[in-house]
Amino acid sequence: MKLSFARNTVFAxxxxxxxxxxxxxxxxxxxETAAAAPVVEAAPVAATAVAVPAPAPVVPQxxxxxxxxxxxxxxxxxxxVVCHNCGTVVSINVIEQTGKASGAGVILGGVAGGLLGNQVxxxxxxxxxxxxxxxxxxxxxxxxxxxxxxxTVVDVAVKMxxxxxxxxxxxxxxxxxxxxxxxxxxxxxxVKQ
Numbered sequence: 293m294k295l296s297f298a299r300n301t302v303f304a305x306x307x308x309x310x311x312x313x314x315x316x317x318x319x320x321x322x323x324e325t326a327a328a329a330p331v332v333e334a335a336p337v338a339a340t341a342v343a344v345p346a347p348a349p350v351v352p353q354x355x356x357x358x359x360x361x362x363x364x365x366x367x368x369x370x371x372x373v374v375c376h377n378c379g380t381v382v383s384i385n386v387i388e389q390t391g392k393a394s395g396a397g398v399i400l401g402g403v404a405g406g407l408l409g410n411q412v413x414x415x416x417x418x419x420x421x422x423x424x425x426x427x428x429x430x431x432x433x434x435x436x437x438x439x440x441x442x443x444t445v446v447d448v449a450v451k452m453x454x455x456x457x458x459x460x461x462x463x464x465x466x467x468x469x470x471x472x473x474x475x476x477x478x479x480x481x482x483v484k485q
Contacts, residue, residue, distance in 0.1 A: 378485070379450040381473045382458060386466075391441020393434050401433015402426045448482055450475060 409425020410418060446463045459477065467482045469475060474485045 374454060376454050377477045379452040379475060379477065381469050381471050381475055382449040382451050383471055385447040387445050387447060389443050389445055390438040391443065393437045397433035397437025398430045402430035405429015450477060
């Protein structure tokens with residue numbers, strides 16, 4: 293304990309000595325600065341009464357509200373839609389097609405012609421007339437059957453917009469378009485735009 297008391301005492305003495313030394317330095321520095329600065333005395337000023345006008349009352353001014361500015365949005369650039377199935381009608385052809393014979397017309401015509409030919413002539417002439425009637429009836433029966441099954445088709449030539457190729461589309465029903473019409477091809481059918 294003696295050692296710690298002695299150490300504390302030495303420390304306290306050192307601290308006080310340092311404090312006195314430092315405070316003396318600062319006093320000397322302050323004295324030097326005060327001595328170096330020139331002293332200026334102010335001249336006496338005569339008191340003069342000056343009338344100062346009272347300030348004007350402050351009247352609040354109305355603040356103009358900013359007017360809204362209409363901002364026009366830039367129109368978006370038009371987007372060009374590419375239609376790969378669109379085109380223009382170039383030509384229209386109406387075609388009549390004869391029907392397909394099933395063979396029934398040949399048989400029925402041959403029988404009818406043979407019966408009529410059998411009515412004509414006698415002997416070997418009768419046989420020749422029957423044969424000629426059967427052949428003629430078969431040919432006529434075949435032609436009649438084809439005419440009965442006759443159909444009308446419409447071939448429409450369309451020039452495609454993108455590829456430039458000309459497609460011919462066959463319709464069994466008139467699509468009601470004329471040359472120059474803009475159309476869209478959906479499958480094998482034409483839809484007017």
